[in-house]
Amino acid sequence: MNLVSKIISCPHCGHNQHVHIDTSLGDQEYYDDCRICCNSIHMRLQVNDSNRTIQLFIDSDDEQLY
Numbered sequence: 001m002n003l004v005s006k007i008i009s010c011p012h013c014g015h016n017q018h019v020h021i022d023t024s025l026g027d028q029e030y031y032d033d034c035r036i037c038c039n040s041i042h043m044r045l046q047v048n049d050s051n052r053t054i055q056l057f058i059d060s061d062d063e064q065l066y
Contacts, residue, residue, distance in 0.1 A: 004054065011060040013037040023047050023054055031061070 002023040009016050015036040028045040042061035047054050 006056060008041070008043075008056070008058050010034040010037060010039070010041060011058060012039040012041075019043075021045060021054070021056065 004021045004023055006019055006021060007016050008019055012034060013036055015034065017035050019032065023045070026047050028043075030043055031040045032043060033039070034041055040061065042059050044057040045054060046057075
């Protein structure tokens with residue numbers, strides 16, 4: 001298991017919080033609740049093994065499409 005610790009900002013209330021990410025599972029998409037406002041945070045992880053990089057995308061998943 002490859003755990004990476006990151007600090008993210010909640011897209012709803014802006015509170016900073018620590019998250020632990022298991023990069024051994026490859027690309028992932030999941031939801032976690034903010035510890036302060038309890039709103040759902042959409043997280044999308046992209047793991048690039050060849051470049052040895054990870055990208056974590058955070059959003060509120062309530063954007064409107066027009």
